[in-house]
Amino acid sequence: MPEKTTILNAQAIHRVLTRIAHEIVERNDSAQSIVIIGVQRGGIHLAERLGLLLKGIWGHPVPVGQLDVSMHRDDLDQHGVPNIQPTVMPFDINGKTVVLVDDVLFSGRTTRAALDALNDFGRPRRIQLAVLIDRGHRELPIKPDFVGKNVPTATNESIDVQLKETGGEDAVYLEKSA
Amino acid sequence: MTNITTAGWHRKHLLDIESLTAEEINIVHDTTRAFKAVGERAIKKVPALRGKTVINLFIEPSTRTRISFELAAMRLTADVINFSVEASSLKKGETLKDTARNLEALNADIIIIRHSAAGAPHFLSRFLRGSVVNAGDGAHEHPTQALLDTYTIREKKGRVAGLNVTILGDILYSRVARSNIHALLKLGANVTLCGPSTLVPKVFEQMGCKVTYNVDEAIAEADVINLLRIQHERQRKTMFPSIGEYTNLFGLTKARFAKTQPDVLIMHPGPINRGVEINSEVADCERSVVLEQVTNGLAVRMAVLFLVNGGKGPQEIAG
Numbered sequence: 001m002p003e004k005t006t007i008l009n010a011q012a013i014h015r016v017l018t019r020i021a022h023e024i025v026e027r028n029d030s031a032q033s034i035v036i037i038g039v040q041r042g043g044i045h046l047a048e049r050l051g052l053l054l055k056g057i058w059g060h061p062v063p064v065g066q067l068d069v070s071m072h073r074d075d076l077d078q079h080g081v082p083n084i085q086p087t088v089m090p091f092d093i094n095g096k097t098v099v100l101v102d103d104v105l106f107s108g109r110t111t112r113a114a115l116d117a118l119n120d121f122g123r124p125r126r127i128q129l130a131v132l133i134d135r136g137h138r139e140l141p142i143k144p145d146f147v148g149k150n151v152p153t154a155t156n157e158s159i160d161v162q163l164k165e166t167g168g169e170d171a172v173y174l175e176k177s178a
Numbered sequence: 179m180t181n182i183t184t185a186g187w188h189r190k191h192l193l194d195i196e197s198l199t200a201e202e203i204n205i206v207h208d209t210t211r212a213f214k215a216v217g218e219r220a221i222k223k224v225p226a227l228r229g230k231t232v233i234n235l236f237i238e239p240s241t242r243t244r245i246s247f248e249l250a251a252m253r254l255t256a257d258v259i260n261f262s263v264e265a266s267s268l269k270k271g272e273t274l275k276d277t278a279r280n281l282e283a284l285n286a287d288i289i290i291i292r293h294s295a296a297g298a299p300h301f302l303s304r305f306l307r308g309s310v311v312n313a314g315d316g317a318h319e320h321p322t323q324a325l326l327d328t329y330t331i332r333e334k335k336g337r338v339a340g341l342n343v344t345i346l347g348d349i350l351y352s353r354v355a356r357s358n359i360h361a362l363l364k365l366g367a368n369v370t371l372c373g374p375s376t377l378v379p380k381v382f383e384q385m386g387c388k389v390t391y392n393v394d395e396a397i398a399e400a401d402v403i404n405l406l407r408i409q410h411e412r413q414r415k416t417m418f419p420s421i422g423e424y425t426n427l428f429g430l431t432k433a434r435f436a437k438t439q440p441d442v443l444i445m446h447p448g449p450i451n452r453g454v455e456i457n458s459e460v461a462d463c464e465r466s467v468v469l470e471q472v473t474n475g476l477a478v479r480m481a482v483l484f485l486v487n488g489g490k491g492p493q494e495i496a497g
Contacts, residue, residue, distance in 0.1 A: 068212060070212075070226075071212075071216070071224035071226040071484075072224060072225055072226075076226065076487075076488060077488075079488075080185070080187075080188070080488065081185045081187045081188075081484070081485050081488035081489060082185065082488070083185040083186075083208075084185070084208070084209050084212040084213075085212070086211065086212060086215070087212065087215055116225070117224075120219060120220075120221040120223075120224070121219065121220075121221075
């Protein structure tokens, strides 16, 4: 049986996302030019929540999109066939500040694929990266701009992010395989 | 995150619909939806098959299917070579096996084959290391056509299960009909076949279809009417008396179209013989999705190339 430790509970997740929203506001003075893009699948609900939090701060809706990066991955040959999710980007990203949102930052390969995928939609003014958990073990020179929690992990450990939107509770667990 | 969820697709080849499960057909459909969106962007290309070599081995003449596969491969950033019978060494007496082995010696990753002999793709899949995709083998199967037809139905009607689908025309010589029958039945549609009795043998009832020779009965309750072209090239002259008589008895004329359901979907795999199996105005009416089938065909073929490239075969996915 894998050992399971709670890293963030529901309250902590809410606090962390609220802080990230304020950090996004602090970093970006022009509220009009921000778009939030969640990376499928783990990032999309976090992106929606951040969008709502930012709306609460700025007082106007913030565009939120979804990006599937499977077609841009560099490790397609090493895994099974990925389950491709919809990409929904009903706005122009040219000249905008894109905040990419993902649940867990690990090797950085998903983020690299996301940067490539975004290229096909236009040329943002800048791209920032927000993640709920940074678990280390980067294989590429990629660094997040906003981090919910840094969790140094071993490679035999994994991070399990559960969110209300997918039917569970809000919680982040660290699992160690025996 | 490196934990990418896999789709549950393990096939290295796409040889027929008969051996697919409903779940696998749905995986192709779901993947198709994502690739269709790629075709609607300003940049219609993704690097999913970068560095892969795709060979279109068309031993039987074809333009639209070959172009569709070619463009699909290009949009996935694969390198694609077209190999047609006119230019091939098959004309000089080389066997299909030798031709395929020669192409494999060029390190082809995916071979798309159309052949006039049923089973040719299955034959190649037994000794080639790469993936084999059937683009039509004789009167046997044309899997990507059935996948795009069922995808189009699902897109337009929201479902396939429970719908009344009528396939009208030359069933006997049609690989499109066979693949469609398999796909529709697996997805839970009610399939009715109709056409001249010489081209729609009763034996199809054993597959689970309804067979009728009364066209008015066949189309009255249909949610979808899929018209098939009369296959002049695969047919002996004696199957029905004349084209004119076929149109009178089985063509989708304006009078017959007027008696169909108001939301019926008119489909045709092309090329259309206007004025023969379908009235020209009916072919262009708003219920006709003929051109959307072409658009969806490209997306389906992108999905299929993407899936078979990732499929390792059951023996290789352990661990």
